[in-house]
Amino acid sequence: MPEKTVRQIRYQGPIYRPPSEADSLLIQATVGCPHNKCTFCMVYKQGPPFKIRPVEQILEDLEVARNKYGESVKRLFLPAGNTIAMPTDKLAVVCRQAGKLFPKLERITVYGSCQYIHRKGPRELEALSQSGLSRIHVGLETGDDQILKLIRKGTTSAQQIEACRWVKAAGIQLSLYVLLGIGGRQRSRNHAIQTAKVLNAIDPDFIRLRTFVPKINTPLLEQVLDGSFQMLGPHQVLEETRAILEALDVNCRLTSDHYTNYIDLDGNLPEDLPLLLERLAAALRRPVGSFRPFFIGTQ
16 A cells, blocks of 8 residues: 655745744745845855745645644744835735634744835735735844845835835834844944935834844845945943934834844833843943854855
8 A cells, every 4th residue: 555645844045033932933935035145144145046936835734734734833933035026916815814723823924025015006015914914023233224225126215115114004013123233333323314204204124133244145245355344342332332222213014133232222112111221231331351253154
């Protein structure tokens, strides 16, 4: 009697998810990133090229997960790097079917950059919200237009603001990532001021801090090594962080849930701002040698 083939959930290429999705079921909807030009990002520089997985395969993987985990799944994250670029009708089908298969599902989340969010517009974002998409993780990085151009982010501060406002208006939670130190020493102050200005205009649900670490196989690492990009030291990163926080006028959760950061900051704004500033002041009194050393990232 032939053995029964047990289907497995299928994945292709690097699979990344935010720390806040550590307990989420991962079902791959797209492969790679359609932009893949950011000078600081190494994830897909060696491939694979961007593609949208056939909806039938995604639904099959959801069925496999349903058979394995039953109704216990409460959170679903749909990799890869820019799943919001998936056609709205196809992504909506996946979200609706996930809701049917997992009746206890509380959250469906994707990565999405502002240029691809902006292409959808308000109506398509509303359709995704109605289908069950409940949170988008967005790499804002900076609100400084010159830095955005230098790092080849593919967007502008004006587009960031409009796209993110559309997300919130559609009833989808917005989790924004700020990349500390991405302006280098030359534009640190501009980065802080302009980023706070964009965050204030958006008023996201979450602000998540990351600290720039040069990664292998990236153009920005080459600039660091040849001296054309001068990185901030630990105290300079903390001072930049303080400048951003002091200029914020938002109602959201701020966290620094990532291994790249020099200290952990976590609190609700604006009420926890004094405590966060106290933590920064204490960290600035520490000697530079007490912080993590410089390293080149490999993941």
